[in-house]
Amino acid sequence: MPEKRVSLDQIATIDDDNVVSRDLEGEAVILNLKSGTYFGLNEVGTRIWALIPEHRSLRKVFEALKKEYEVSPEALENDLLELVDQLQAKGLVSLAQPDGRNKA
Secondary structure (H helix, E strand, O other): OOOOOOOOOOEEEOOOOOEEEEEEOOEEEEEEOOOOEEEEEOHHHHHHHHHHHHHOEHHHHHHHHHHHOOOOHHHHHHHHHHHHHHHHHOOOOEEEOOOOOEOO
16 A cells, blocks of 8 residues: 555645635635646645644644544545645645655
8 A cells, every 4th residue: 555645644844935825705816936836725725724733733734624524534634635735736835844854
């Protein structure tokens, strides 16, 4: 079974020098200035985007979301990790292990 690319044990950061975002009535549009790639987020995705710089730890983001949304922990974890994986693939977030090692 292949290893998951993203886990709750990782730290996520947004490159503020190369990524800009705008909230548009509860939804966000994110732009990677290096690649010119746009990415749109729905209301829940926008909340995740806001929590990443606040908490950095994906586990802490997950815990905050559990308090805000009525959803099974399994579905929440899956959705969070899937979104963060997409954000990383678009160059919008960087992931590292808690010890500071970058995740390839």
